[in-house]
Amino acid sequence: MGYDKSEVREQLTTDDIFQLLVEWGGEPEYTSFGIISTTICHNAPGDGSRKLYYYSNSTLFHCFTGCDSSFDIFELTIKVMKIQKNKVFDLNDAVRYIAYHFGIASSSYDSDINSLEDWKFFEDYDRVKEIQEQKNNRDIILAEYDKKILDNLNYNVIIKPWLDEGISLDVMKKAQIGYYPSACQITIPHFDENGRFIGLRGRTLGKEEAKLYGKYRPCVINKIQYSHPLGMNLYGLNWSKENIRKVQKVIIFESEKSVLQYASFFGFENNISVACCGSSISTYQIQKLLNAGANEIVVAFDRQFQKRGDREFQHLTAHLTKIYEKYKNYVVISFIFDKDMITSYKASPTDEGKEKFLKLFNERIYLK
Ligand SMILES: [Zn+2]
Numbered sequence: 001m002g003y004d005k006s007e008v009r010e011q012l013t014t015d016d017i018f019q020l021l022v023e024w025g026g027e028p029e030y031t032s033f034g035i036i037s038t039t040i041c042h043n044a045p046g047d048g049s050r051k052l053y054y055y056s057n058s059t060l061f062h063c064f065t066g067c068d069s070s071f072d073i074f075e076l077t078i079k080v081m082k083i084q085k086n087k088v089f090d091l092n093d094a095v096r097y098i099a100y101h102f103g104i105a106s107s108s109y110d111s112d113i114n115s116l117e118d119w120k121f122f123e124d125y126d127r128v129k130e131i132q133e134q135k136n137n138r139d140i141i142l143a144e145y146d147k148k149i150l151d152n153l154n155y156n157v158i159i160k161p162w163l164d165e166g167i168s169l170d171v172m173k174k175a176q177i178g179y180y181p182s183a184c185q186i187t188i189p190h191f192d193e194n195g196r197f198i199g200l201r202g203r204t205l206g207k208e209e210a211k212l213y214g215k216y217r218p219c220v221i222n223k224i225q226y227s228h229p230l231g232m233n234l235y236g237l238n239w240s241k242e243n244i245r246k247v248q249k250v251i252i253f254e255s256e257k258s259v260l261q262y263a264s265f266f267g268f269e270n271n272i273s274v275a276c277c278g279s280s281i282s283t284y285q286i287q288k289l290l291n292a293g294a295n296e297i298v299v300a301f302d303r304q305f306q307k308r309g310d311r312e313f314q315h316l317t318a319h320l321t322k323i324y325e326k327y328k329n330y331v332v333i334s335f336i337f338d339k340d341m342i343t344s345y346k347a348s349p350t351d352e353g354k355e356k357f358l359k360l361f362n363e364r365i366y367l368k
Pocket of ligand 1: 040043063066068
């Protein structure tokens with residue numbers, strides 16, 4: 001069982017590539033053709049010139065100095081792992097690394113929900129602390145960060161943009177949402193299902209900064225990067241797992257913000273939502289939801305299309321159908337899908353209030 005290289009590459013957006021370059025210390029910048037970064041392909045971060053170009057059209061990099069050649073994201077992964085982690089990756093390792101990083105599930109997943117990929121790979125993966133195996137179930141325990149940092153970020157500032165977007169003060173407090181002034185970032189602590197602090201993501205507030213660095217990225221504070229493999233966790237599961245067990249339903253959103261909006265609408269005590277933190281749901285995440293007792297998984301992604309039938313619409317419906325086909329034999333999968341376009345372009349189902357959310361929820365779609 002493995003990953004299909006082109007299938008994984010096809011699912012990566014320019015923003016994903018940008019995020020990786022940020023994490024690898026390439027100090028990327030968006031350009032008209034894609035991205036310019038320092039040459040982390042053959043230099044340590046901070047040492048290279050800005051001569052590594054990424055072309056969105058071809059999805060290829062070109063290094064104009066040391067390497068003097070073109071390569072794809074997997075070849076870059078191999079180069080970066082060698083330089084930054086002193087690890088020898090082959091192509092398969094690189095494809096898996098990227099797939100796991102972005103929570104892209106393998107398409108060869110078909111026969112048995114428990115026979116997941118080659119988990120041995122994780123023994124090499126920096127953030128994994130432990131893999132627990134019980135019967136056919138494998139649990140990945142991510143390493144914990146020092147929670148003290150959260151006290152420093154608890155500035156008691158009122159995060160007005162999020163209040164305006166329907167997230168209550170109580171919910172922000174419970175979720176320990178903070179603010180990191182040096183980076184103009186709202187800080188969002190990520191916990192695992194047992195409430196262990198495993199990552200800290202920042203939502204950049206300034207429009208220019210957001211354009212430059214991407215909307216969400218791992219926080220870097222005092223040279224510590226608080227990142228974690230997104231596909232290996234579900235944001236919010238620590239708060240919602242008991243309720244999921246009771247009602248046997250879960251709503252899976254793309255972003256943390258939607259989970260907080262949902263909790264603001266209905267109360268934390270009624271919360272049955274989680275976020276996959278991207279637009280891919282990993283097999284591991286699905287397994288987590290099944291373990292939590294979900295009989296129905298409601299996929300509630302953003303309205304990423306302008307009108308019915310456009311290119312984005314086709315992309316989104318194909319993506320959702322793929323998710324359905326992959327997991328339909330294990331669990332009921334339904335979709336919140338704003339076919340009548342009652343919310344705005346790119347809005348999440350919770351972005352425009354409780355009424356619209358409930359309407360979308362009640363009219364959710366079951367594929368046959
Ligand atoms: Zn190079």
